[in-house]
Amino acid sequence: MAAPSLETKDLTIRFGGHVAVNSVSCAFRPGELTAIVGPNGAGKTTWFNLVSGQLAPTSGAIFKDGRNITRLPASTRAGVGIGRAFQLTNLFPRLSVLENVRLAVQARAGDGWRPWRSVGAFPHLEKKAMAHLATVRLEDAAHVPAAALSHGDQRKLEVALLAAMDPDIFMFDEPTAGMSVDEAPVILDLIGAIKADRSKTVLLVEHKMSVVRALADRIVVLNNGELVADGAPENVMALPIVREIYLGVADAAP
Amino acid sequence: MGANGPSLPDRARNGRLAVYAIAAAIGLILAFAPFLFGDVRSQQVAARICVFIVLVASYDLLIGYTGIVSFAHTMFFGLGAYGAAIALKQWGPGWSAVLVGGGAGIVAAAALAALIGVLSLRVKAIFFAMVTLAAASVMLVLASQLSAITNGEDGLVYVAPKLLTPATILFTGADGKAAKWFGVRMDGKIAAYYFVFLTCLVLFAALYRIIRSPLGAVLEAVRENEIRAEAIGYRVVAYRTAVFVIAAVIAACAGVVWAVWLRYTGPETTLSFAIMIDILLMVVIGGMGTMTGAVIGVTVMSLAQFYLKDLMGAAAEATAAIPVLPQLLNPDRWLFWLGILFILLVYFFPAGVAGTLMKKGTH
Ligand SMILES: Nc1ncnc2c1ncn2[C@@H]1O[C@H](COP(=O)(O)OP(=O)(O)OP(=O)(O)O)[C@@H](O)[C@H]1O
Ligand SMILES: [Mg+2]
Numbered sequence: 001m002a003a004p005s006l007e008t009k010d011l012t013i014r015f016g017g018h019v020a021v022n023s024v025s026c027a028f029r030p031g032e033l034t035a036i037v038g039p040n041g042a043g044k045t046t047w048f049n050l051v052s053g054q055l056a057p058t059s060g061a062i063f064k065d066g067r068n069i070t071r072l073p074a075s076t077r078a079g080v081g082i083g084r085a086f087q088l089t090n091l092f093p094r095l096s097v098l099e100n101v102r103l104a105v106q107a108r109a110g111d112g113w114r115p116w117r118s119v120g121a122f123p124h125l126e127k128k129a130m131a132h133l134a135t136v137r138l139e140d141a142a143h144v145p146a147a148a149l150s151h152g153d154q155r156k157l158e159v160a161l162l163a164a165m166d167p168d169i170f171m172f173d174e175p176t177a178g179m180s181v182d183e184a185p186v187i188l189d190l191i192g193a194i195k196a197d198r199s200k201t202v203l204l205v206e207h208k209m210s211v212v213r214a215l216a217d218r219i220v221v222l223n224n225g226e227l228v229a230d231g232a233p234e235n236v237m238a239l240p241i242v243r244e245i246y247l248g249v250a251d252a253a254p
Numbered sequence: 255m256g257a258n259g260p261s262l263p264d265r266a267r268n269g270r271l272a273v274y275a276i277a278a279a280i281g282l283i284l285a286f287a288p289f290l291f292g293d294v295r296s297q298q299v300a301a302r303i304c305v306f307i308v309l310v311a312s313y314d315l316l317i318g319y320t321g322i323v324s325f326a327h328t329m330f331f332g333l334g335a336y337g338a339a340i341a342l343k344q345w346g347p348g349w350s351a352v353l354v355g356g357g358a359g360i361v362a363a364a365a366l367a368a369l370i371g372v373l374s375l376r377v378k379a380i381f382f383a384m385v386t387l388a389a390a391s392v393m394l395v396l397a398s399q400l401s402a403i404t405n406g407e408d409g410l411v412y413v414a415p416k417l418l419t420p421a422t423i424l425f426t427g428a429d430g431k432a433a434k435w436f437g438v439r440m441d442g443k444i445a446a447y448y449f450v451f452l453t454c455l456v457l458f459a460a461l462y463r464i465i466r467s468p469l470g471a472v473l474e475a476v477r478e479n480e481i482r483a484e485a486i487g488y489r490v491v492a493y494r495t496a497v498f499v500i501a502a503v504i505a506a507c508a509g510v511v512w513a514v515w516l517r518y519t520g521p522e523t524t525l526s527f528a529i530m531i532d533i534l535l536m537v538v539i540g541g542m543g544t545m546t547g548a549v550i551g552v553t554v555m556s557l558a559q560f561y562l563k564d565l566m567g568a569a570a571e572a573t574a575a576i577p578v579l580p581q582l583l584n585p586d587r588w589l590f591w592l593g594i595l596f597i598l599l600v601y602f603f604p605a606g607v608a609g610t611l612m613k614k615g616t617h
Contacts, residue, residue, distance in 0.1 A: 115500075117467055
C-alpha cells in the first residue's frame with residue numbers, strides 16, 4: 001500500500017469544556033476518495049479546520065507526506081499541497097469571479113510578491129483561471145463580483161478556488177449543500193475527475209448518502225468528535241452505529 | 255480593481271472616464287502651476303496638493319486597499335521631514351544633507367513600521383489602530399521634548415539646497431537676471447516647485463504600479479477575506495507588514511520633499527493629529543480604495559482649506575445689504591462651511607467622489 005499522504009495522530013481540540021474533535025487518528029492515501037460522515041455537530045468541519053490550519057489543535061499531530069505540519073500556518077500548508085473548500089461559502093465578495101480564481105492560481109504559482117509588474121504581464125495566470133471557471137461553467141460570469149452570484153454559483157466558485165490551488169489533498173466540505181439538482185452534477189463531475197487522477201487524495205464531507213455511495217472508496221464516521229467507524233462503504237454502511245446515527249435522515253437507507 | 259469586461263454597465267464606464275478626466279486635468283494643472291498662477295500662495299497650494307496626494311495615496315494603500323486602519327501615517331511623514339530638516343540644519347544646505355538625513359528618516363520609518371507590523375498586525379484591527387495612535391503620540395511628544403535637535407514646538411528653519419533657492423538662476427536672460435519664459439522667471443523657485451512635482455509624480459506612479467501588480471491583487475484579497483487569502487496560500491501577516499512598511503517609506507519620502515519645499519519643519523507641519531485628520535478626510539472624500547480618488551480628495555479639501563475663507567469674505571461683502579447672510583458668511587465661520595461641504599460630499603458621494611462615480615464594488 002502507498003504511504004499515507006495525510007495523517008492525523010490523536011488530534012484533539014477543546015472549546016472550553018467541549019471536546020469538538022477527540023483523539024482522531026487516521027491516514028489517507030493518494031488515489032483514495034474518503035467520505036467523512038456524521039451527524040450535525042459531529043466535528044467534521046472542525047477536523048478540517050485543524051488539518052488545513054484555520055484552528056490549532058489542543059493536542060495531537062498532523063503529517064503531510066510524513067512531515068509534521070501541526071505548527072505551520074494555514075498559508076504554508078496550502079503551499080505544501082493541502083487545499084480545502086469551505087462549507088460556508090468563503091470568497092472575496094467584491095472582487096470579480098475571475099479575480100477570485102486568478103488569486104488562487106497566482107498563489108500556486110508563487111507570484112504574490114511582485115510589486116513592480118502589472119497583473120497584465122502574467123496572462124498565463126488569467127488563462128488558467130479562465131480554464132478553471134470553464135470547468136464549473138462560470139466563464140460567462142467572469143467579470144461579475146462574487147457577491148452578485150446566486151448561491152449555487154457561489155458554491156461552484158468555492159470549488160473552483162480549491163481546484164485552482166491544484167493541491168495534492170482536496171478537502172471538500174459539503175460542496176453541493178443547498179444546490180439545486182441540476183446544478184450539483186457540475187461539482188460532482190469535477191470531484192469524479194479529480195478522483196480519476198489517481199495521484200490525488202480526496203476527502204469529502206457529505207450528508208447525501210447517494211453522493212457518498214457514488215463516489216466514496218472508503219467511509220470515515222465521526223460522532224461527538226470521535227472516529228467511530230472507518231472502512232469500505234458496504235461494511236461501514238451496515239454497522240449498527242451508522243444506521244442509528246443516520247436513522248431519520250431521509251436519504252440514509254442503503 | 256481587476257478585470258472589467260464588456261459586461262460593465264455604460265454608466266459605470268462613463269463614471270470611470272469622468273474620474274480619470276478630472277484626475278488628468280488636476281495633474282495637468284499641477285504640472286503647469288507656476289505658469290498658470292503667478293502668486294506665491296497658489297504655488298504653495300499646488301506644492302501642498304502634490305505632497306498630500308502622495309501622502310493620502312500611500313495611506314489609501316493601507317486603509318482602502320488592504321483594510322489596515324492606522325493613525326501613525328503622520329509619524330512616518332514626520333520622520334522623513336525631520337530627518338532631512340535636522341541634517342540641513344546641522345550641516346547647512348546641500349543635497350548630501352537631504353539624501354543622508356532624509357535617507358536616515360526613511361530607514362527609521364521603515365524599521366519602525368516593520369517593528370509595529372510584526373508585533374501587532376496579528377492582533378485585532380482595533381488593537382493595531384490603538385498601537386499606531388500611541389506610537390504617533392509618543393513621536394509628537396518626542397519632537398517637542400528633544401528640543402536640542404528638533405527645536406521643540408518652534409521647529410527648525412533652514413536653507414534649501416542651493417539649486418532650489420530663489421537667488422539661483424537656471425537660465426540667464428538678456429538682462430543678466432534669470433530668463434523669463436512665458437512670463438515666469440527661470441530661477442530657484444521654479445526649480446523648487448518642479449523638484450516637488452516630479453518627485454511626487456514618481457512616488458505616485460510607484461504606488462499606482464503597486465496596486466496594479468500581483469502584490470496589489472493580494473492586498474485586496476486580504477482586505478476582502480483574510481481567512482480565505484491565508485487558506486489559498488498567502489501569508490496574511492507578512493503581506494500586511496510589507497504594505498505597512500511600503501506605505502511608511504512612501505510617506506517618509508513625501509515628508510522629505512515637504513521639508514525641502516517648506517524650508518521649515520515643526521510638529522504642526524508634519525506630525526500633528528490635525529494632519530492625520532486631514533488625511534482621513536481626504537481619503538474619504540476621494541474614495542477609499544481608489545488611488546485616483548486621492549488626487550480628487552486632496553484637491554477638493556486643499557482648495558477649500560485655502561480659499562473658502564477668501565470666498566466667504568467676498569460673499570459676505572457682496573451680500574452686505576441683506577440681513578443675516580453676511581453674518582453667516584463671515585470668514586470666521588469657514589470651518590462651519592467646510593463641515594457643511596464635507597457632509598454634502600459624503601451625502602452625495604457615499605463611497606467618495608471617485609468611488610461613487612466609478613460605482614466600484616456594487617454592494
Ligand atoms: N470556534 C468554535 N468555538 C466553539 N465551539 C465550536 C467552534 N467550532 C465548532 N464548535 C463546536 O464544535 C462542534 C463540532 O462542530 P462542526 O462544525 O465541526 O460540526 P460538523 O460535523 O461540521 O457539523 P455539520 O454537519 O452541521 O456541518 C459543534 O458542537 C460546534 O458548536
Ligand atoms: Mg460542518
